[in-house]
Amino acid sequence: MHHTTPLITTIVGGLVLAFVLGMLAQRLRISPLVGYLLAGVLAGPFTPGFVADTNLAPELAELGVILLMFGVGLHFSMKDLMAVKAIAIPGAIAQIVVATLLGWGLAWSMEWPIMTGLVFGLCLSTASTVVLLRALEERQLIDSQRGQIAIGWLIVEDLVMVLALVLLPAIAGMLEQGNASASLLAWDLLLTIGKVAAFMVLMMVVGRRVVPWILAKSAATGSRELFTLAVLALALGIALGAVEFFDVSFALGAFFAGMVLNESELSHRAAHDTLPLRDAFAVLFFVSVGMLFDPMILVEQPLAVLGALAIVVIGKSAAAWLLVTLLGHSRRTALTISVSLAQIGEFAFILAGLGISLNLLSEEGRNLVLAAAILSIMLNPILFSLLERYLARAESKADRTADVPADEEQQIPVDVCNHAVIVGYGRVGSLLGISLIESEVPMVVVENSRPRIEALREQGISAVLGNAARAETMQLARLDCARWLIITIPNGYESGEVVTAARAKYPDLTIIARAHYDDEVSYIFDRGANQVIMGEREIAGSMLKLLQQELDTKPLVQACPI
Known part of the structure; x- marks a missing residue:
């Protein structure tokens, strides 16, 4: 179908289909996320009928990620981030290593090259920001200890993925040119770490003063639309600046923008004013994921799809559960973190696309990543519901108050x-x-x-x-x-x-x-x-x-x- 207005067509078509199928999913007592994903499949190029612009949809979805992470930052202070660093940093890194090795093992069983297997495994190792935050928000867990750990874990994962996106081109070049590029790889690693550190320092030192000042000035005008515009301009502008000047992801840039505003009295109003846009673009994220999915992969390679899904839902979850337990947290926290991470999302798609452009991943590998993403995102709300029922049945009151230092549970x-x-x-x-x-x-x-x-x-x-x-x-x-x-x-x-x-x-x-x-x-x-x-x-x-x-x-x- 030819569209003279692809932006409008993509937004309208995606939202209308998402609404219809989301309502249907709700009536069937399943998560509306399933309806949003199926709307994307229907709007994608692999099914007959309406086809949205597959180039515009991911960019619109990125807006949802930016606004969502900005909103999380508004409720997440540096104190909260430092409070969970002891578990989030080692836990996230170890879980990424375990998931990557499991993915490499599956790729090896299919006789893929070593580097293809490592890129494939890396794609399966990172969780989706949108899915995780939606699950935490629905269950009022963002301000809980379990929610803080999950968000901190996600931030560490994002930082690792930023490094991976920078290092993959250097690794590809090293494979083509030999060991002469090893020094280039080390330099790229140091440069990336330096950029991320510089961005964080800039936001904590300069942003903490400038961002609240700008919002206070806009609020003083008495114009609601100017205040909302200021919030959006800061969130989107800082996220774009983080990517352009520091090679940090959109999500991380927006998160730190929200976090520096956290101490301002205007943070609650900023969160409230951006909520409708956050919800709308978050829906477009799920639609865009569905658009990338070719359902034929389920018929052509069912065992490979099941293997990738098992790594995401079982392998990653088991690794996270074990790590959180070994670090001294309760069963309740360990299970919540493991279920939170039993899905993959936006960074997986970015890594897969980069892998294909560098000839480090095949189209077959990307299709398996997408299949695992779609199915794991569909299963995640079900897993959360099963977890809640299990905890309600199996835990005593003492178990529910065992997590420290969760303020609301003490x-x-x-x-x-x-x-x-x-x-x-x-x-x-x-x-x-x-x-x-x-x-x-x-x-x-x-x-x-x-x-x-x-x-x-x-x-x-x-x-x-x-x-x-x-x-x-x-x-x-x-x-x-x-x-x-x-x-x-x-x-x-x-x-x-x-x-x-x-x-x-x-x-x-x-x-x-x-x-x-x-x-x-x-x-x-x-x-x-x-x-x-x-x-x-x-x-x-x-x-x-x-x-x-x-x-x-x-x-x-x-x-x-x-």
Whole structure:
């Protein structure tokens, strides 16, 4: 099919197919990710009908990776990164070595050359940023110890892949020219490490001051669109600059851009404003992966596909589980990390493409990598669901609190009753909190942002880190003896989940929630809230009261003066 507008056609076609198949997957009680991947297969060149632009789709998907990693950086401080370095660095490196050797073994069994096998194994060794973060976000694990380790592990993997992308051309040249290129290989390695270090230092020293200053200036204009534009310009601009000037990946560049903004008061607003774009482009990532997949590989080489998939899902997982266990962490953490890494993604495709251009990997090898990626991404949500069921059945309460130093798992119930539980401490929650403190009303704040929780505790305010929709979190907040539950988070449907969970256990509790739209008001009321405050209605009501006061003191003159 000929397209005169390939960019628009690719975006519209990809999103429409993803929506239709994502809804179908949801109705069938499977992950929407499966629908997004199948949408890509349908939009790809290997199936009849609509064919999207296979050159544009990966670039659009890269935008999703950039925005997603920027959002992660907004919730991930240098302190968090350093806290997991003892496990993330040796664990990620050892896991990459194990997976690469397993891939090389499979390639050897198919009589591929040694270098082809090593490149193939390297492609199977790295996990997908988007898949991992989606899984952690859905389960509210990003701020947990397990989530921090998984993200730190991923950052180390990305750094190793950056080195691999630089060294592969040098290795290919060395194979062609002989040992004379060994010095060039060492020089390229040192140069790459120096560039990465220079970028990190620049972001930590200069970026930590400049980035928050730019956002503060844009926020001071009072223009929401200028602030959102500033956030996008910084995230995308720093990511592109990291690639162009330091040979660092887009993902790492965006991650550090978000991390230097983490300490700013505007970080929460920046994360909120970029969320819709992050979600949309993350969907395009999965569509673009599906577009690269040729389903015929499943028929032509089923055993090779199963072998590659086994390396990704079983081999990598087993290696990660063993490494995390040997480093002294609990079964719960080890299993979560192993399942998190049981898939491959964006760096695998980049490495495979580079391998083909350098004649270090065949088309057959790339097709196997893509098949393993598609199937492992489809299986990953299922593995997470099985893990959650297993942990819920097999673990005792002591097991669930065994991980240290996970702040949210070390928490003890607050020592207060007849209090207000405030869910969310953004602009609305903080204003309400100040008023309650002035009125000497006891309160407990429930938040899923670790920096915000730490700041509240430093102020002497009782705070609980976790998801308010979960019973164990609200037990820590002593909802059982609270007088009010006040939900100030801006997402009405998330508020509805919290209301549902609270009302089911505490039928006499007074629940007050916030909403933005009429349908959210009805949704939250239906789930048991006593009162739902819609900001726009309150503003209109306050304005009407002011007008009424003015009319009471100065009646309206019906006739207009001539």
